[in-house]
Amino acid sequence: MTTIDLSSFPAPEAIETLEFEKILADLMGDTQERFDVAGIPYDVGGLETDPVKVVDEAAAYRELLVRARINAAFLANLLAFATGSNLDHLAAFYDAVRLPGEDDERFRLRTVLIIQGRSTGGTEPRYRAVALGASTRIADAAVYRVGTSPQIEVAVTATDNDGVADPALLALVDAAVQAPAVRMVNDTIRVVAAVKAVANVVARIWLLPETSGTIMDALGAAVKADWAKEAGLGFDLTREWLVARLMKTGVQRVEIVEPGANIIVPNSEALALGTFTLTLAGRDR
Template sequence: MIDLSQLPAPRIVEVLDYETIRQRMLEKLEQLLPGWTAADLEADPAVKILEVAAWRELLLRQRVNEAAKAVMLAFAAGSDLDQLAAWPGVKRLPGAAATFPCSVALTAALSSPVTVPAGWAVRDASGGYEARLMENLSIRAGQTAAPGTMEVVRPLGAAANGLNAGQWLPVQPLPFVGRVEQTGEASGGSDEESDAALRARAQLAPESWSTAGPAESYRYWATSADARIADAAVSSPSPGDVRIVVLSAEDGGAADDAMLERVRQAVNDEKRRPLTDHVSVVGAAIVGYDVEAHLEIPAGVSAAPVIAEATRRLEACAAAARRIGGVAARSALIAAAHAPGVRRVTLVSPPSDVAASNLEAPLARGVSVTYEAVE
C-alpha cells in the first residue's frame, strides 16, 4: 500500500505569503499611476485599500488550497473524507460497542439444553440502555444459568463504559428464561473511527473486492470490524489456513474477546471468505520495553522546552513502531531524541533493537528523559 505521507506535495496547493501579494499590488498600482509615490507610506489611503485587498486575496487563495486538498485522500478530513471514502464503499465506523459479562438464568432447571440466540436483546429497568447477546449461549440440561457476554447498543461507544445496570429485562421474552444479571462493568467502548484510520481503510478498500482471499482483503475486513483496531496482519502458516493477528489501539495493545469475536464474524462471512480457507483470529503478543534517554544540553540553554520536545519526538517514534512485526530501533530513538538544543544523546533503554515477529507488536511502556548541563 502506498504511503501517502511520502508522496510529493501537490502542485495545485500554493505556498501563500501576504507580503508578496501586497507588494505585487503596490507595484501594479505604481504602473497604473506613474506619479504616485506613496507606496512606502503605510498611512496613505491607497496603501490601506491595497492591504485590505491583499488580505482578501490571501483568504480567497487559501480557500482554493483547502478546496483542492479536500478532494485528495491524503489531506481530506471530517465530512470531506467521509465523501471520498464513500466512493469505494467505505463508511466511517461508529464507536465500538462496550461489552459486559452477564449471567442468563432460567426459571427452573430443564431436562434438555436451552439455547439463547446471539442478538437477543435486553434493556435496563429505565429503558434508557439496551444490550444484545454477542454469541449463542447454551444452558445445559439440569442447569439453571450460564455466563455470556452482552454488547451495549444504546448508548453506543465510549458513553457506555462503566455502566452497571444490575438486572436487565428481555425486549422479547423467551420461554423459560427468567432473568439476566450483569456481573461486571461495561468496558471496551470507543469513539467513532478517526480520520487516519478511515483514510487507511479507504485506501485498502479495493483489495476487498477480490473473491480469492488475498491477504490485504482479509486485512481490510479485519480492520473494519472494530473501531479500536490499530493494526491487523495476515499470514498463511500452511495451505488453506489463514491467521489474522489483531493489535488494539487502546492502552496495553491487547485485543479483548469482543474485538476478536467481531473480527471472526467479519472475515468468516460467506461472501468474503473463500470456501476452502480456515481462518483463525488471535491477538498480537505485546513486546513491552521502556524508553530512557539521557541528554547533554549546553549550559545557558533553557532545558525545559528541549526536554519537552525530545520527549514528544520519542513518543512519536515509539508510536510509529507500534505495529505488528514492527521494530523499535535504537538508531531511530536516538535520532528522535536529538531535538534542537541537544548536544549528545545516550540511550539507556532499550539496550538493543526491539524487533517483533509477525505475531507480536512492540509497545513502549513509558518514556523517561533526563539531562545534564554541559559547558
C-alpha cells in the same frame, strides 16, 4: 502488499505558495500603471498612510484568503489531506464508512486498504481492512499463511489490554471476515491474537545526585506508555530501545538486566510488556 504511505508524497504542484507581500506588490504595480495611463502623478505608494495603498492592502489580504480557500478545496479532494467530513465523503466513493469514534488517520489507512483490496479474490489488504473495520479497539491486523498451509491467519492487536485481543474482540473480527460478502468461498480463515509472548523488564538505575527518588515510581509507567504508542505488529523489543526510554531527565545511567538479549518479533506477531522491576543502584555524575 505494502500499504501506500501517503505522507511520503511530495506536496501537490497545484497547491500555490501564498505570499501576501507578492500579491500586494502586484496590486500596487497595477495601481501605478493605471495612474500613469491616466496621466495622474502618483508617487506616495511607499507611505503607510497613503489611502490608495491601504485599499490595495485590504484587497491583497482578501485575495490571499480566496487563494487559501482554493488551496484548501483542492486538498479536501485528495485522500492524503482530506479531514473530517471531507474525508467521509471522499472515502464513501470507495464504500468506506467511518466507525463511531474513529480518527482521521485510522480511517484514512482503512480507506487505502479497501482500495488496495478491491479484487475478485481475497487479498491481504481486503481482509486487513475488514478486520480494522470490525471495531476501533483493533490497533492493527496482519493477514498471512503459515508455510504452505491453505489456512489464512488474521492476527490482531488491541488498543487496550496491553495489546492483547480478548475473546470478545476476536469474535467481532471473526464475524466480520467470515461474512458471506467478505470471505472467498475457498478461503479458510482463523482469527488469533497477535500477542504471542510477554516480556518482563528488569533494570538497574543510577540517578543524578539532585534527582528525587520518586522518579523511580514513574519510570516503568512511562516506558509502558511509550511502548503502547510505538510498538505493534513486528516491533522488536531491543535493549537499546529500553535504555533510550528509561533515560529520562535526572537519570544518569541505565543497565538492562532482562531481557538479556534483543527480542525479535515476526511481522505477524506482537509482544506485550509484563512486569517492570527497576532498582535504584545509586547516584552518579
